[in-house]
């Protein structure tokens with residue numbers, strides 16, 4: 162790899178590591194059935210592997226920056242996946258007769274030129290795995306065709322357009338945001354070429370439109386939206402193959418992740434290895450002695466606590482090492498506290514104290530009233546008086562229905578703690594509990610070591626689970 166290519170590779174890798182937040186995927190193959198040319202592209206799949214939501218990628222950039230080429234390249238590389246591509250251009254509002262009369266005064270680069278509601282509706286339907294009818298826009302007539310293009314549900318949806326990252330509502334739908342960065346001169350040259358050859362314009366008209374509308378809108382809306390991107394791809398006369406490869410590789414990696422981790426950006430499952438799997442095997446074994454259960458549960462709980470602490474903010478700090486050399490490091494976050502959900506949550510207190518000397522730990526006791534699915538009653542709470550100023554590590558080794566955790570989080574929020582400052586640390590989580598907490602409290606970070614199959618309908622125990630954690634940890 163050339164040094165330039167390797168620099169770009171490092172850049173893209175770093176951007177992906179720092180900012181990318183993702184969701185969903187599946188299987189299929191590409192076959193271009195785009196009847197409208199500029200109407201967006203569609204690639205049909207073999208199957209969507211029963212996914213509940215697609216993974217949305219937004220690709221923005223100035224006019225003629227190469228967005229379509231970037232999308233095509235990503236799609237080609239994801240040829241074994243079920244991918245569809247939509248273009249924001251398909252959602253241009255058709256012009257009225259009066260607007261067409263005066264078309265040189267119409268600003269096609271302003272957000273108002275797009276039917277954003279229709280675009281959102283389309284994305285929401287695809288999100289629910291429903292097929293959509295996408296409008297077909299005719300650039301020569303400035304009108305929507307009477308026909309539409311049917312787009313089937315897919316595992317990956319790529320949305321490209323100049324304002325895809327500018328529009329907040331659209332950004333909210335995207336799991337990955339890409340900005341294609343191309344020199345202004347190059348873009349103008351391409352734009353002239355394209356509009357003359359393919360959109361029935363003359364050179365003078367293209368330049369006039371560019372100066373009057375395209376450039377000002379780029380400066381006002383498009384360029385500032387770069388800051389929302391997870392990845393910025395430098396794009397020039399040649400394709401940035403390295404960047405595309407790395408993005409595709411990253412998407413593939415994310416597509417392989419279990420469903421829940423792709424849906425919820427506030428869920429972290431700590432990476433497993435054979436040590437961790439071995440410890441889980443011991444604590445899940447019904448014949449394990451109490452001493453061994455406690456020993457291995459403690460080791461696992463310590464890992465969960467360490468992973469949770471990794472999500473706290475930090476400040477930079479440099480020190481001098483004994484060799485006299487500087488080491489640029491970080492300082493731990495201040496103002497923390499733990500809150501354990503009595504009784505099982507108390508098993509995590511030692512792990513937290515071992516990591517954070519002298520940390521304040523509060524307690525909450527909730528009680529289920531009869532049926533487990535009924536809202537929990539708060540029996541007791543003892544929390545630090547200044548909890549509203551602290552980051553809160555909420556401790557409970559088992560997340561089953563999520564009722565106990567939800568009630569505890571409500572109590573903590575009621576004390577004035579910002580939702581984004583709550584970390585819920587748990588050893589084993591059932592999908593039902595993950596949905597409950599991650600959906601209800603999207604800014605609470607949930608950190609767990611393993612996600613199990615589900616909850617037993619009769620006993621409400623996590624399956625395969627560990628049985629009653631509190632009994633096995635505390636009782637002889």
Ligand SMILES: Nc1nc2c(ncn2[C@@H]2O[C@H](COP(=O)(O)OP(=O)(O)OP(=O)(O)O)[C@@H](O)[C@H]2O)c(=O)[nH]1
Pocket residue numbers: 222223224225226227228229230250253269270299300301302303304321322323370375
């Ligand atoms: N004159 C005219 N321009 C239009 C019309 N509709 C859209 N545009 C222009 O189309 C542009 C949006 O398309 P681009 O982002 O350039 O197209 P693209 O093919 O996705 O660009 P790349 O793939 O990045 O090369 C805007 O800058 C608008 O000015 C129209 O009906 N008439």
Ligand SMILES: O=P(O)(O)OC[C@H]1O[C@H](OP(=O)(O)OP(=O)(O)O)[C@H](O)[C@@H]1O
Pocket residue numbers: 502503504505506533557558559560561562563564565566594621629630631632
């Ligand atoms: O997500 P949920 O459905 O609310 O279930 C999880 C709760 O169940 C367990 O406690 P349990 O009520 O068994 O009490 P214990 O801690 O005293 O063992 C566990 O420690 C959680 O607090």
Ligand SMILES: O=c1cc[nH]c(=O)[nH]1
Pocket residue numbers: 505559561621622623624626627628629630631
């Ligand atoms: O499986 C479960 C569910 C709730 N509480 C437990 O201790 N275990």
